[in-house]
Amino acid sequence: MSETTTTDLYEVTMALSYVRERMTEPATFSCFVRQLPPDxxxxxxxxxxxxLSYLSRYHIRLDDARAFAEALGRPVHDLMPLVGMRxxxxxxxxxxxxVALAGEPLMEVTAPLPQAQLVETCVLNHLSHQTMVASKAVRCVLAAQGRAVVDFSLRRTHGTAAGLQAARLAALTGFAGTSNVATARALNFPAVGTMAHSYVEAxxxxxxxxxxxxxxxxxPVTFLVDTYDTESGVAVAARVLRALDRADGSAVRLDSGDLQELxxxxxxxxxxxxxxxxxxxxxGGLDEFAVHDLVSAGAPIDVYAVGTRVGVSADAPHLDSAYKLVEYAGRPVMKLSSAKVTAPGRKQVFRRxxxxxxxxxxxEPAPPGSVPLLRTVMRSGTRCASPLPLEEARRRLAAEVADLPPAARKIRSPEPVRASLSEPLTALTAHVRRRIxxxxxxxxRAAHRGRITG
Structure with a gap:
């Protein structure tokens, strides 16, 4: 399946119209999350x-044009203006x-309007899904309060590609390992795993x-001890470990029942x-809420293996994300739809x-004591630098999370941190609104004046 045709059809219909109307001036689209999910x-x-990897590979070939034409029920000739586009x-x-907050651009894409439009679907998918899962995963690390957390999500993520992303995000957010062999090998990240109940039953x-x-x-080995009776299983595991002199570094795994009591x-x-x-x-069905409760109760658990609920972000399975046009041909634009108003112009986030x-x-100049967050990472379709080493990103995330107000780090009923708008952005927003x-x-009103006053 072509990456290029992995898109929503309306991206193609709009891009084709832009090309026909010769609307190919630079456009800037901003990708952001309107509101944070609950908790x-x-x-x-x-x-x-x-x-960025997707954008660097983007190329519309003849086969892609044929696929677009078939979807539109039109001759291939009509789609030829898109062929060759990168x-x-x-x-x-x-x-x-x-760390990112609601309303802040995660990414801004500036390109000829048809290009910037065509890449919307995949860019939004990459950022939305991975930010969603990473945000839940890092909360598991917070909940564990220094205890190890490992990723067991691959079997139940929404596709193996999502599982690979989840394992990488586990590494990014501070997990100690993953059961996902492919990701562990690719990232030089510890692979972890024990056994299934079927092994014991065999x-x-x-x-x-x-x-x-x-x-x-x-x-070291880890024995799954709850296939029949957990306490009996622990006693058998202890006997085997002592008999084989294999206790150092080994573990028992609890996967069901009242985990605190067990x-x-x-x-x-x-x-x-x-x-x-x-x-x-x-x-067994753990996420940050369960981990928080177990840690708060003083349960003597050394490692938390989280899987399904984190890999699919079960309690918040989507983000209210958007990819919106904020400037075209040097003209700031905005949306005025009820509850979905956007701010115009290319932006920067200044962090204190x-x-x-x-x-x-x-x-605009950075406010005193602040640093700009958005960096230029691609020019002329080419990456400006190599990807940031994952370990460096991991350290930075841990430091920024630690720097958040305690109320924002709470597992239950956190108080979201909210960004403010600068005076120049506020003024531009008001100006563009008045113009629209x-x-x-x-x-x-002019077109309907007679009807309204008559």
Whole structure:
């Protein structure tokens, strides 16, 4: 399947009309999230790197034109003006691993209008999905309060591509490892995994299963102990680990039931067996809310394996994201639709300590004590620099999250940090609004004056 044809049809219909009308002047589109989902005090920006990779490869070929023509029910000849088109624009973006707030542009794309329009669908998909998952994942790290968190999401993400992204975002947000072998290998990120209940069931009893597993795999092992009875399983695991002298670095995994109560009982069994060094891993429907509750209760769990609910961001499975035109041919534009008003012009986000942000115009001076977030990452369709090393992005995200107000970091009922607008942006917004109201509504009133007053 072509990346180029992986788009919404209306992108093609608009682009074709722009080309026909010779509307090919530079246009700037801004990608942002209007409102944060419930129980989110901030976002973790992600997806920029894959969006840039997509833009750098963008190329409409003859086969793509044929696909567009078929979808439109038109002859291929009508689509030929698009053939050969590549993305030649400039991109400014918030680098991955930065905290982002509602209303702030994550990325601004400036390119000839047809190009900037055609790439909307995929750019918005990359940024929306990955920012959504990263924002939930980093909250799991917050909830764990220093305990290890690992990614077990691949089996139930919405497609394997989404699973690969989720594992990469786990690495970005501070996880200790992933079960996803492909991502672990690609990123030099620890691969983690234990066994399934089917493995235990295949043997005559738990002792035979645990012994065989330990003999097959040198070094530390993790035994899944809740196939039949959790407390009995922990006792069998302790016996096998002692018999094989494999306790150091090894663990037992709890995957069902009352994890808080079972963790206390498992810890007591292991300690009574003289195995205080054996860790407890918990899994099974966990996300930041469950992790928070377990940590708050003092459950003796050393590693939290989160999967489905994080990989699909179950409680907030989408972002209220948008990709909106803010400037065309040097003319600032805005949308006035009810509840969906946009601010005109190319923008910049100025950050002060504590993520006290000001959204301003791209050309205005930075307020005292602030730094601009959006950087030019692509010019003339070519990346300006190599991708930021993931470890560096990971450290930066951890530092920015730590710098947030405590109320924004709360797991339940956080208080979102809100950005303010600069005076120049506020003034431009008012000016453009007046211009639109004068030109659009004035024309409407003139056309209907007789009908209205008659």
């Amino acid at each position: 989110r005090g901030f976002l973790a920006c992600a997806g920029v790197e894959s969006a 993305f030649t624009g400039t991109v400014r973006a918030v680098p991955e691993g930065r 043997f005559e009893n738990e002792e035979a299963a645990f012994t065989a597993f330990a003999r097959c795999h040198p070094g 963790a206390f009982r498992a810890r007591a069994i292991l300690d009574a067996a003289g195995l205080p060094q054996v860790r407890i891993v918990a899994s 300590p504590g993520c006290v942000d000001v959204i301003g115009l791209a050309g 109201e004068r030109e659009v509504f004035g024309t409407y």
